[in-house]
Structure formats: structure tokens, C-alpha cells
Amino acid sequence: xxxxxxxxxxxxxxxxxIGGLAFKFVTTYASAKGEKVVLPTFSGKHGLRSLLHWVVPxxxxxxxxxxxxxxxxxxxxxCLLATPLFLMAHNVLWHRAFGxxxxxxxxxxxxxxxxIVVLGGGxxxxxxxxxxxxxxxxxxxxxxxxLVAVGPxxxxxxxxxxxxxxxxxxxxxxxxxxxxxxVIPFTxxxxxxxxxxxxxxxxxxxxxxxxxRDW
Amino acid sequence: xxxxxxxxxxxRIEDPGIxxxxxxxxxxxxxxxxxxxxxxxxxARLKVYLETCVHCGLCSEGCHYFLSHDKDPRYAPxxxxxxxxxxxxxxxxxxDKTFLRNAVRIAYLECGACRRCSMYCPFGIDIAYxxxxxxxxxxxxxLVPQYLQDTVNSHAVTMNQMWVQQDEWIxxxxxxxxxxxxxxxxxxxxxxxxxxxxxxSVIGPEPKIxxxxxxxxxxxxxxxxxxxxxxxxxxxxxxNMAMYSGDFEIMARVEKLHxxxxxxxRVKRVVMGExxxxxxxxxxxxxxxxGWTEPPIPMVHAIEFYYELLKEGRIKIREKYKxxxxxxxxxxxxxxxxxxxxxxxxxxxxxxxxxDVSPNQEHNYxxxxxxxxINCGANWKKIRMWGNRVKAEQLDATGAEIVxxxxxxxxxxxxxxxxxxxxxxxxxxxxxxxxxxxxxx
Numbered sequence: 226x227x228x229x230x231x232x233x234x235x236x237x238x239x240x241x242x243i244g245g246l247a248f249k250f251v252t253t254y255a256s257a258k259g260e261k262v263v264l265p266t267f268s269g270k271h272g273l274r275s276l277l278h279w280v281v282p283x284x285x286x287x288x289x290x291x292x293x294x295x296x297x298x299x300x301x302x303x304c305l306l307a308t309p310l311f312l313m314a315h316n317v318l319w320h321r322a323f324g325x326x327x328x329x330x331x332x333x334x335x336x337x338x339x340x341i342v343v344l345g346g347g348x349x350x351x352x353x354x355x356x357x358x359x360x361x362x363x364x365x366x367x368x369x370x371x372l373v374a375v376g377p378x379x380x381x382x383x384x385x386x387x388x389x390x391x392x393x394x395x396x397x398x399x400x401x402x403x404x405x406x407x408v409i410p411f412t413x414x415x416x417x418x419x420x421x422x423x424x425x426x427x428x429x430x431x432x433x434x435x436x437x438r439d440w
Numbered sequence: 441x442x443x444x445x446x447x448x449x450x451x452r453i454e455d456p457g458i459x460x461x462x463x464x465x466x467x468x469x470x471x472x473x474x475x476x477x478x479x480x481x482x483x484a485r486l487k488v489y490l491e492t493c494v495h496c497g498l499c500s501e502g503c504h505y506f507l508s509h510d511k512d513p514r515y516a517p518x519x520x521x522x523x524x525x526x527x528x529x530x531x532x533x534x535x536d537k538t539f540l541r542n543a544v545r546i547a548y549l550e551c552g553a554c555r556r557c558s559m560y561c562p563f564g565i566d567i568a569y570x571x572x573x574x575x576x577x578x579x580x581x582x583l584v585p586q587y588l589q590d591t592v593n594s595h596a597v598t599m600n601q602m603w604v605q606q607d608e609w610i611x612x613x614x615x616x617x618x619x620x621x622x623x624x625x626x627x628x629x630x631x632x633x634x635x636x637x638x639x640x641s642v643i644g645p646e647p648k649i650x651x652x653x654x655x656x657x658x659x660x661x662x663x664x665x666x667x668x669x670x671x672x673x674x675x676x677x678x679x680n681m682a683m684y685s686g687d688f689e690i691m692a693r694v695e696k697l698h699x700x701x702x703x704x705x706r707v708k709r710v711v712m713g714e715x716x717x718x719x720x721x722x723x724x725x726x727x728x729x730x731g732w733t734e735p736p737i738p739m740v741h742a743i744e745f746y747y748e749l750l751k752e753g754r755i756k757i758r759e760k761y762k763x764x765x766x767x768x769x770x771x772x773x774x775x776x777x778x779x780x781x782x783x784x785x786x787x788x789x790x791x792x793x794x795x796d797v798s799p800n801q802e803h804n805y806x807x808x809x810x811x812x813x814i815n816c817g818a819n820w821k822k823i824r825m826w827g828n829r830v831k832a833e834q835l836d837a838t839g840a841e842i843v844x845x846x847x848x849x850x851x852x853x854x855x856x857x858x859x860x861x862x863x864x865x866x867x868x869x870x871x872x873x874x875x876x877x878x879x880x881x
Contacts, residue, residue: 257484261728279562286803287501287560358497358506361513362522367495419492420563426485427564434724436778437802439559 227392230399238403245410246418263426268433275428276421278440285440301345304338305374309402311335314385332385339382346375370412376401441836442862446509446826450545453819457586458544462537465581470540473580474533482573489565490529493518499567502557504805505550508829515827517557517567520546524574540583547574548585549823552811553684554771559802568811572686575812579686587817591681594644596690599697600677601644610672612647616655624880627658632705633669639707640670641698641722643679643715643848650848653713656871663881664754668711675701678712679848680721684812688729695726702737710735714742714869716772716847717810724776741773743846746870747782750789756879760792765873766840767797768854769804770847771811778802787844790873795838805831807845809853824853825860832861843867 257263278284288295309315313329320326330338350371353363380401384394409415431439478486500506500516509515514523524543528535535543553568561567578584584592594603604612613629620627630636640661646653661668670676675697682690699722702710712718719741727735740748749755767787774780780801787794797804808828813820835843835854843858845851845867858865 253484253488256487259483260485261731263485265733275564279564285559286799287498287562290501353495356497357511358500358513358516358519359495361516362495362497362518413491413494416492416494416563419488423488423492423563423565427558427566430566431559431775431802435776437775437780438778439564439802 227396227399230396230403234403235399238406242406242409245407246415249410249415250418262430266429266434267426268429269425271432272425272428274432275439276424278438279424297345297348300341301349304341304345305378308335308338308342308378336382336385339378342378343375343382346371346378366412370408370414373401373405373408373412374414377405441832443829443832444860450823453545453823455585455587455817455819457584457589458541461581461583462541465537465540465583467534467536470535470581471533474528474535474577477573477577477580478529478533481576485566485569486573489570490526492563493521493565496562499557499561499565502560504556504808504830505827508827508831515550517551517561520551521567521570525570528574528577543574544578544583544585545823547571547578548588548816549813549820550827552771552806552808552813554806554811555775556771556803556806559775575684575686576688577686584685585816585820587819588681588685588812588815591815592685592687592690595680595682595694599674599694601679601681602648604644604647604677606672606674609647609676612651613654613670613672616651617658619652620655620658624659624662626881627655627662629654629658630669631672633667634704635706636667636669637708638666638668639702639705639710640668640712641676641678641702641710641718642713643718644677645679645848646713653869653871656869656875657713659875659880660749660755660871660878663878664749666754669705669707671701671705673701678710678718678722679715680718680726681812681815683717683721683725684815688725691721692726692729695722696730698722698726699736707737709738709740711740711745712742714846714848714851714871716770716776717812717849720772720776741777741779742870743773743779743783743786746786746874747779750786755874757790757877758879759877761790761873761877762792763842764793764795764838764840765791765842765844765868766795766835766838768807768843768845768847768850769797769801770845770850771804771806773847774804775802783846786870790870790877791844793840795840797834797838799834805834807831807847807850807853807857809856810847810849814849814852814856821856825856828853828857829861832857832863835865836861836863841865844870844873846870 282295282299283289311327311330312335313332316326316329353359353367377398380394380398384398427439431437497516497518499518503515503517505515513519524546527539551571553571555568557567558564591601594601598604617629640657678698680691680694682694723735723739767783769780808824808831813824843854843865845854851867855867
């Protein structure tokens with residue numbers, strides 16, 4: 226069982242993840258050529274300027290207005306992206322599958338980062354229920370997506386701590402990771418790919434076209 | 441400042457453009473128009489925006505309606521998209537009349553397309569663009585507030601916003617030239633001067649109800665020694681309410697004629713009066729619809745023009761304006777053109793006691809009148825007033841007596857707010873202050 230999920234299933238997941246994003250990107254780029262404003266008004270310099278103001282916390286007014294939310298959100302996203310990439314156990318898999326090694330983070334630090342993701346996910350879940358505006362615009366899919374996003378972290382942590390005997394947790398971890406990868410291109414988690422583009426476009430609109438700041 | 445009560449539920453406001461049209465509207469046509477607009481008139485931008493929005497609600501801080509309605513979730517920018525475009529897309533155009541009535545009010549009255557929320561969305565989603573897509577659909581369905589539609593009709597027939605006829609236009613210019621010459625005999629309003637350096641263009645309300653502003657510019661231009669002219673033909677009006685009703689065909693006709701008029705006069709640049717939406721239409725929305733990346737001749741907004749003539753010392757200040765004064769950063773020229781610093785230079789150059797607003801510059805609150813809102817008519821005024829308490833509080837906090845509003849919509853909108861919240865302030869254009877304090881050679 227473990228051999229299957231960590232073998233062919235993972236390859237399928239990566240194929241859907243990368244293929245899905247690539248397909249999305251190519252078709253969207255083709256469609257963007259038909260827009261009068263997207264490509265002709267795009268400016269790398271102003272796009273980058275805007276991105277820097279938004280990927281660094283407290284460099285824009287909205288993140289300054291809500292410092293606690295900002296710290297949680299940045300911590301969540303940073304750990305969510307960095308932990309699976311640089312985890313020592315994953316590095317062994319990267320090497321076996323692709324022959325490359327990324328820098329590794331020590332396991333105790335990875336544990337802390339995993340806990341940050343899980344707690345962050347819990348925060349976002351509760352925030353969807355508690356903040357009236359967010360509740361007003363959330364549907365069931367938004368709640369499920371939070372669970373999908375933190376699923377691999379919960380199972381990974383539990384598995385690492387060997388909370389259950391045998392392969393069960395490890396298999397659950399791989400399956401939840403597979404689900405996570407496969408839904409990215411087809412759900413709102415695709416914001417992971419679009420973020421730099423929407424931000425850079427607005428940065429260009431404000432900076433290059435309108436000579437103004439968007440942070 | 442006094443804050444009148446706001447009803448919990450929005451009362452139904454009568455508007456023949458909406459009520460009568462809804463009685464006869466065919467829901468199959470609605471479905472067809474929605475699907476057609478979403479499929480054929482939008483592309484990657486809309487799709488990516490709809491996919492990317494994670495429903496986080498962070499845009500809410502950007503909206504003066506949301507803040508003024510004590511953070512009522514219905515008024516957050518994302519909620520307005522939910523109540524309009526999301527539903528249209530999700531139901532594939534199969535919407536009912538109750539939905540339409542609510543969505544029309546939201547698109548035309550509860551969002552001024554001021555773009556402040558885009559500065560609060562972490563993804564920089566252009567929510568104002570989403571509003572404009574909804575308005576486009578409503579225009580195609582002929583479901584537009586009556587007063588706004590009448591203004592668009594005026595554009596279509598007379599090529600200006602206020603049904604001004606050509607003889608009235610010329611007559612008004614000559615009348616204002618004469619008035620100005622009473623106290624300053626050198627003043628002129630040169631008409632149809634080919635090859636002049638500057639063509640000066642204004643919006644329809646100037647000849648119609650604020651003619652003294654034409655006299656002011658005659659005085660300023662003459663005193664500053666500019667070689668300028670105004671057209672005697674259609675094409676003098678740079679305003680564009682069709683841009684806000686969603687009638688982009690008429691919008692493009694108006695802008696095209698405006699630029700063709702400037703080209704016919706072979707001027708080096710167009711300087712325009714104190715209006716924000718007109719700048720947006722002439723420099724961004726019009727050219728884009730026409731397939732131009734920018735206008736054929738540079739356009740200089742009044743704020744930048746006054747900055748230039750004060751900085752270059754073309755006009756000297758006799759004595760600075762004394763009363764405590766604050767300013768309204770117009771969305772379309774400050775958030776839309778980055779003229780905030782130049783506006784402050786002008787304010788400090790003209791006034792002794794300038795008191796800035798907070799938040800200011802790009803983060804300033806919209807006046808609540810632009811974006812076609814005030815043009816929807818007096819029957820809708822309360823929606824604008826209830827939705828802009830934060831503006832009243834912001835102005836009140838400055839302790840100023842005068843609000844300088846370098847934009848016609850801001851001017852009228854702030855005047856309404858001052859009256860509604862009993863702020864005891866007055867509004868003035870830059871040109872009104874300038875002619876009061878300038879040295880007359």
C-alpha cells in the first residue's frame with residue numbers, strides 16, 4: 226500500500242499539479258493577449274515594486290492596520306511553502322526521485338513550522354466563522370480548502386511523532402499531500418500561482434500607468 | 441457634526457429607469473446578455489480575478505460604505521461582488537428580478553469604482569473593474585438609473601453632458617470674457633486659435649451652472665501669459681458619464697471627438713479644468729476602448745497645471761488665503777494619477793493654514809459622488825450620505841472651515857456631505873482660491 230501511494234500515486238499527483246498549472250497558465254496567457262490592458266500596460270519594474278511592498282509585512286497600510294493577522298498570515302504562508310520543500314525527509318525523496326538536494330531544515334524547526342501551519346489553518350477556519358464579512362462571503366468549499374491545505378501537515382506531524390503504529394499515518398500523509406497537490410490548479414489555492422501576476426499587474430496599473438502607489 | 445439616523449434596511453427608492461424597465465424585462469434576454477458579456481467582452485483578467493479571490497475580506501477596510509455602515513458585511517467590496525458578478529457567473533445568467541433590483545443599486549450606487557479597495561486587497565484585485573463589468577451588463581439590458589441615462593443621452597445627442605447647444609456655449613464664453621474684462625481688461629478667451637500651445641477643455645456643468653469658473657481661467661491664463669485657446673465646436677466637453685453607465689460606445693465617441701478637436705486645433709497639450717472623472721475618461725478609459733495606449737496629445741490636469749505655473753513663478757501670490765483649509769484628494773487624479781504631492785504643493789503655496797486629511801493621498805476616502813453616483817439623481821442622495829459618514833468625520837477632524845475640492849464631483853459630493861452632517865464648512869475649487877490671492881499684473 227505504502228509503495229503504491231508513495232510511488233505511482235505521487236507521480237500522478239505531480240503530473241496533475243504541474244500539468245494543471247501549466248495548462249492554466251498557457252490558456253490564460255493566450256486569453257490575456259486579447260485584453261487591451263494586461264500585456265500592453267505591464268511593467269516589470271513597477272510590478273516588482275508593488276510585489277516587494279506586499280510580500281514584506283508592514284510595507285503596506287493594510288498589513289499595518291492589522292498586525293496580529295499579518296504575523297499569523299505571513300507565518301502560515303511562509304511555513305506552508307517552506308516546510309514541504311526543505312524538510313529533511315522530503316529531501317531524501319527529492320534526491321531519490323529527481324537526483325537533486327535542497328537545503329534541509331533541522332527536524333525540530335520543521336516541527337515548529339508544521340505547528341505554525343496547523344494553528345494558522347485553525348485560525349483561518351475560525352476567522353471564517355467569526356468575522357462577519359468573511360462568513361458572509363464564505364461557502365462550504367472555503368472551509369474544506371483550509372482543511373485540505375493543513376491536512377498533510379497534521380498527518381505529517383502525527384506520523385513523525387509516530388502517534389499510531391505502522392504505516393497508517395504515513396499513508397494518510399501521502400494521500401493528503403496528493404489531494405493537496407492535485408486540487409491546487411482547480412481551486413482557489415491557485416492563488417499561489419496567480420498572486421505574483423495579479424499583484425504585478427496592479428503594481429503596473431498604479432505605478433507605470435497612473436504614477437501612483439498601491440500600498 | 442451631527443449624525444442623522446440610518447435605517448437598518450435599505451428603503452426601496454423609486455427610479456423609473458429601474459422600476460419601469462424591470463416590469464417589462466425579459467429574463468431570457470437577461471440570461472443571454474450576461475452570458476454574452478462574460479464570454480465575449482471579458483477575458484483573462486476577469487477569470488483570474490474570480491479564481492484568485494480567496495474570500496478573505498481584507499478589502500473591506502478599503503470601502504467607505506463598509507466603514508460608514510459600522511462594518512455591515514453587505515457593504516464590503518467582496519460582498520458587493522458576491523451580490524452581483526459572482527451570482528451572475530455562478531447561475532450562468534439565470535437571475536431573477538429581485539436579484540437584478542438589488543444588483544443595480546449596488547453597482548450604480550454603492551460602489552463608485554474609486555479603486556481604494558484594490559489597495560487593500562493583498563492580490564491587488566481590481567474590484568472597481570468588476571463593478572464596471574456589472575454596469576456594462578446593465579447598460580446592455582437598458583437597466584440604468586434614469587438620471588444617469590439622461591446624462592448619457594445628452595452626450596449622445598449634443599456631445600456634452602448637459603444639453604448645451606453650440607450657440608449657448610459660445611455665448612457663455614463671450615459673456616464670461618466680458619465679465620472678467622470688467623476688472624481685468626487684458627483677459628481674453630481665445631476661440632479656435634489654431635496652433636496655440638494649450639487647448640483648455642472643461643466639463644458640461646461649467647458653462648451650464650458654474651460659468652464663473654470660465655471667467656477665472658480666462659484671468660489665470662492671461663495673467664500667466666499662456667498661448668491658449670478653447671474650441672467653438674463640439675468636442676469642448678471632456679466629461680463622460682457614458683463611461684460610468686457602461687455605454688462604452690458613447691464613451692468612445694465623446695473621447696474621440698475631444699481628441700480630434702485638439703488635433704484639429706494643432707495644440708501641443710490639453711489642459712483641463714478641475715474634474716477627476718473627465719481625466720480618467722480622456723486619459724485612460726476612452727483611449728483604451730479606442731485601442732490607443734495613450735492619448736494622442738499630452739493631457740495636463742488642473743492640479744498639475746496650477747503646480748506648474750506656481751512653481752515656475754508665472755503667477756505671484758499677493759497674500760496667502762487665511763482661513764483654515766483642508767483638501768479632498770480626488771480618486772481619479774490622486775489614486776489615479778499620483779498628483780497628491782503636487783496638490784499639496786499648490787495648497788501650501790496658496791494657503792496659510794493648510795490642514796491635511798488623514799488618511800490622505802492615495803488612501804483618501806472617495807467623496808461618494810464620483811463614479812457616476814451623483815449623476816444617478818437626487819432620489820438616491822441618501823444612499824450616498826449614509827455611505828460616507830467616514831468622510832464627514834475625516835473632514836470634521838481637520839478643524840478646517842474650507843474644503844478645497846479640485847474635482848467637480850468631489851465639489852458637489854462634499855457640499856452634500858457638509859449639509860447632511862452639518863459640518864459648517866464650505867467648498868472651493870483651486871481656481872477660486874487662486875484668483876482671490878494672486879497678483880494681477
